Amino acid sequence: MRTPLVVIGALLLPVALTLSAVAAVLLTGHGNCPRLSRPSLPGTRILAMSAVAHPDGMGARASRPGRPVASGVPAFCDVTIILTHPPLRDRVRIQVWLPQSTWNGRFQATGGGAFAAGEFERALVPAVRRGYAAASTDAGVPSTAKSPPVWAQRHDRPINDGLLANFAYRSVHEMSRIGKQVIAGFYGRPPAYSYFTGCSTGGRQGLTEAQRYPGDFDGILADAPAIAWNRLTLAQFWPQVVMNEAGTYPTACEFAAFNRAAIAACDTDDGRLDGIIGRPDTCRFDPGRLVGTSVRCHGRTIRISRVDADIVGRIWDGPTTRTGERQWYGLPRGASFSWLAGTTKPLFGPRHGAPFPVAADWIRYFLLRQPHLDVSTIGYAEFERLFEESQARYGAVIGSDDPDLSAFRAAGGKMITWHGLADPAVFPQGTVDYRRRVESAMGGGEATDRFYRVFLAPGVGHCSGGAGPVPTDPHAALVDWVEHDRAPDTLPAATTGAHPHLSGVLCRYPQQATAGRPCH
Structure with a gap:
């Protein structure tokens, strides 16, 4: 599985350099980082590269106001590469952290969360602590896990297919190729x-x-x-659709009452009384059993209605077509409702849904291409159409389920x-x-x-x-x-x-x- 690597180096790109001169330029590291030559990857062009030494590990970085101290991080070199895929004009950032004297001979590439392709410091710190040369990438879609995918749309066509390919599959592969080259150049041998x-x-x-x-x-x-990202994201929105159709948005306290009842009913399905559902796939607790009972929420007594129970049952069952065909899975019994079935009460006006941002943004940016759409209008009929479109359009790109x-x-x-x-x-x-x-x-x-x-x-x-x-x-x-x-x-x-x-x-x-x- 491991193949010999050619030790190619790194590039620092001054603004005034012509492309013909760039190939001859070597990167001079800062501090104790050695000089490297630029990496090479077919289909890409290196735009810039830098290396910064951290002889005291995270000490200098952690001293900045608001940054927690990351203790136990050894001295390392932080190599940052910016590349593009002509003619896409994207800017993909890859960061490789290289322990200077504690390398264990291994490479650890790290992933992201939500619409963020990489988590950088959060993921790199524990890896370098353990002696790994580690890497992360933003896939050219610089965002945090909570920020919307504004990169999805471009001025000349609805979806930026190149950036979607970066996020879906291309950039982790390229991070692995470039990371191994940088490691080989730095240590004199591949991982x-x-x-x-x-x-x-x-x-x-x-x-x-x-x-x-x-x-x-x-x-x-x-x-x-x-x-199955193209199906999962729609299924994550399903609880909001159920509440939209019902016109009822239960509080987190009411949802929690259903989970407590489910845990009480199914706790011992695995033969153990431990306060958790060991086998949620076999838990058949009927939410209708709570209809007519009362729950105390924030100083108020709320009576559970049939509509409340029906909402919970549909959320647990997961999305189906209007003819009853399963589309994807539902929330496991015992799992918190707060992520996907969130609701909120404004100072003025009725309670309404607070959808999971990843699910809502997938619909807004990639399916309807209306970033400011009010998704509270989406009911069963439109949801079914959107689900089919997401499957057909994006399955081959980001399904990730071969x-x-x-x-x-x-x-x-x-x-x-x-x-x-x-x-x-x-x-x-x-x-x-x-x-x-x-x-x-x-x-x-x-x-x-x-x-x-x-x-x-x-x-x-x-x-x-x-x-x-x-x-x-x-x-x-x-x-x-x-x-x-x-x-x-x-x-x-x-x-x-x-x-x-x-x-x-x-x-x-x-x-x-x-x-x-x-x-x-």
Whole structure:
């Protein structure tokens, strides 16, 4: 899977240089960073490159007002590359952090979240702490996880297909290629092993790498993957559609009452009384059981109505066509409603929906191409049309759910996915569905387990949090599998909140732990 790399270097691009002179220019590092020559990548042009030494790790950066101190970070060089894809005129930023004396010989590329392709410092700090040369990219769509994808539209046509390709699949691959070249130039040798780690959007990016570029990484940690993005984003909007149609927007307190009742009813389905739903797929709690009961919310007593119960039931069931055909999965019982079924009460006027920004922006920017649209008008009929359009138009670009991983397997790659069963944003049943389809395509469960394993985490939210135990170091399990051929049957996990007694292990899918019995 690892191929010899040509040590090519880096480029500092002065404004006055002509393109013919650029090729001869070398980058001179600042501080203790060595001089590098510019990297090379077909289909791209390097616009700029810089290297900044941080001899005290994050000390100088962390001293700025408002920046938390990142302790334990060794001295490193921060190499930043700006590239473009002519004639797209995009500006893709790739950052590579290189430990100066603590490198463990490995490369770790990192993923993003929501519409952000990379998380940079947040992801790079822990990687460099562990001795990795690490990289992140913004895919040319500089945004945070919460900012809208204003890059989606361009002046001469509705969708900027080039930037969408960057975000969907191209830029992580290019980060892997350039990152390895920079590492080889800096240390005088390529990395012995290369890894990718990410959750949510990062999980989707990891799956995409295994599907499209199977030789990029020896190991991939693809957690809570935003799989089938073209369907998932619409399913994330489904709770708002249900409330729009009903004309009723329950409070978070009312939604929480349904979750408490579901947990009380299904807690012991796995044989354990631990305050979480161990098997939400088998929980059949009927929200209609709460009709007529009262809940105390912010000093008021609210009576649960049939409409409230119907809304909750539809949200749990997930989106369907008007004829009852399932389109995607719904919110797991026990998962918080606040992400996708958010509501708000203005100072003046009635309560209304507060949709999940990623879902609303996918509709506004990529489907309806109306950035300022009031999505509260979308009901069942329009939702069904939008769902079909999203599938047809974007499935091949950002679906990220091709089950044929034969090339990744042939390259010797290993992949681990873990997913919280109380995830309020990316439905875990989508991960289970993908794993089952991979089994069908790759010769069954046993054959798939040789290179791809899934672990489900009861009671855990999106990438972390919740009442259940969270994996403590899944990356270490991946490294052990890749480098020592020790495939993990369990992942050590622990809680840090109110349920420390739940610490233990997560079972390899499809195994489950029940009272008095380990994974079986």
